[in-house]
Amino acid sequence: MRKFIIALVVLSIHQNVFSQKLHSGYDPIEYFELLKISSQQGDTLYNPDLPLPEKHTRTYRSAVMGLDNRWELWESKDSVAVISIRGTTKNQLSWVENFFSAMVPATGKIKLSTDFEFDYQLAEDKDAAVHIGWLTAVGFLGRDMLPKIDSLKLKGTKEFLIIGHSQGGSIAILLAAYLESLKLKGELDPTIVFKTYSSAGPKPGNLFFAYDFEAKTQNGWAFNVVNTADWVPEGPFSIQTTDDFNASNPFRLVKGGLKTLPFKQKVILTKIYKNLEKPPKKANKRYQKYLGEMIGNNLQEALPGFEMPELYNSNNYVRTGRQIILHANNEYYKLFPENKEMIWNHHMYEAYYFLLNGSIISMDKIKSN
Numbered sequence: 608m609r610k611f612i613i614a615l616v617v618l619s620i621h622q623n624v625f626s627q628k629l630h631s632g633y634d635p636i637e638y639f640e641l642l643k644i645s646s647q648q649g650d651t652l653y654n655p656d657l658p659l660p661e662k663h664t665r666t667y668r669s670a671v672m673g674l675d676n677r678w679e680l681w682e683s684k685d686s687v688a689v690i691s692i693r694g695t696t697k698n699q700l701s702w703v704e705n706f707f708s709a710m711v712p713a714t715g716k717i718k719l720s721t722d723f724e725f726d727y728q729l730a731e732d733k734d735a736a737v738h739i740g741w742l743t744a745v746g747f748l749g750r751d752m753l754p755k756i757d758s759l760k761l762k763g764t765k766e767f768l769i770i771g772h773s774q775g776g777s778i779a780i781l782l783a784a785y786l787e788s789l790k791l792k793g794e795l796d797p798t799i800v801f802k803t804y805s806s807a808g809p810k811p812g813n814l815f816f817a818y819d820f821e822a823k824t825q826n827g828w829a830f831n832v833v834n835t836a837d838w839v840p841e842g843p844f845s846i847q848t849t850d851d852f853n854a855s856n857p858f859r860l861v862k863g864g865l866k867t868l869p870f871k872q873k874v875i876l877t878k879i880y881k882n883l884e885k886p887p888k889k890a891n892k893r894y895q896k897y898l899g900e901m902i903g904n905n906l907q908e909a910l911p912g913f914e915m916p917e918l919y920n921s922n923n924y925v926r927t928g929r930q931i932i933l934h935a936n937n938e939y940y941k942l943f944p945e946n947k948e949m950i951w952n953h954h955m956y957e958a959y960y961f962l963l964n965g966s967i968i969s970m971d972k973i974k975s976n
Contacts, residue, residue, distance in 0.1 A: 641770035652773065652951065657960075686765075708738055709898055711742060723747075729742075730816050736921055756799070765796070774808070777810070817926070829929060848923070939958075
């Protein structure tokens with residue numbers, strides 16, 4: 608009997624693997640389809656002349672929620688669904704969300720509105736922290752999204768691509784981390800597959816969040832695609848202090864070591880160390896004050912009942928997800944020149960399309976050889 612049960616389990620695993628449509632690894636053709644889907648969101652980068660998706664049809668567009676957030680559901684005939692997250696809009700609230708960039712722990716609770724307390728976990732590492740503005744978006748979007756995912760699962764759709772461009776790219780990574788956490792806790796079917804493409808997205812969290820997320824998706828299930836000429840992935844402002852290091856990092860132990868030196872050396876080197884250590888810590892506090900507490904304490908009109916959570920003492924933002932680099936070359940700059948009057952020139956879908964098509968052609972050549 609035991610052998611029979613084991614055989615059934617093995618058989619089900621094989622059936623699941625062979626029936627799966629999504630596969631690990633970066634696929635430029637797959638990403639191109641997702642860019643087409645993302646471009647239909649109608650945010651600040653919308654261009655009606657951009658090509659339409661070929662394999663997927665939009666079946667749901669959410670209401671606007673949170674700080675001007677919205678998501679769409681697209682479905683294909685082969686039962687692969689796409690979760691598309693809107694990027695920054697012209698609405699002031701959308702920009703408030705971007706600049707609401709203090710960090711909070713990647714696990715916790717936030718009172719987002721009078722009737723909604725968001726209980727979340729995005730990482731298992733206690734030192735992981737994320738952007739509070741985009742975490743707020745995950746709370747509102749996730750609440751609307753989970754019933755749709757469950758409904759599709761009942762119809763047989765258990766494979767999802769997640770795409771977001773610009774602000775949507777950072778939210779996509781945080782959302783993917785949230786959904787994977789729900790799977791680990793048994794609150795979401797663990798057989799559901801999510802594959803994430805963050806396109807032109809800013810940095811969503813600190814180094815420990817990146818470690819945690821990349822460890823869970825490192826076999827080819829989450830990608831961060833950037834144009835090297837695009838300034839948006841350079842944000843938010845990042846400050847690294849000695850508090851951001853691992854506990855055993857020698858730079859965190861300098862103060863103790865200085866105490867063992869002869870008096871004169873101790874005085875001189877202590878002064879030098881303080882002059883180096885204090886400025887970034889002061890800057891970090893200022894960012895928490897102006898881009899955290901000040902914004903959070905003025906969100907009541909937009910989010911009635913919102914309660915400012917305790918912040919995480921860091922502003923050490925890093926890029927997250929396996930990096931896919933679309934390298935801007937001389938041919939690119941002929942079509943998309945540097946122009947201080949056109950700040951979105953390198954961030955537009957058109958710029959990413961141009962660089963991506965070059966990589967697709969190269970991939971086709973590799974496959975044909």
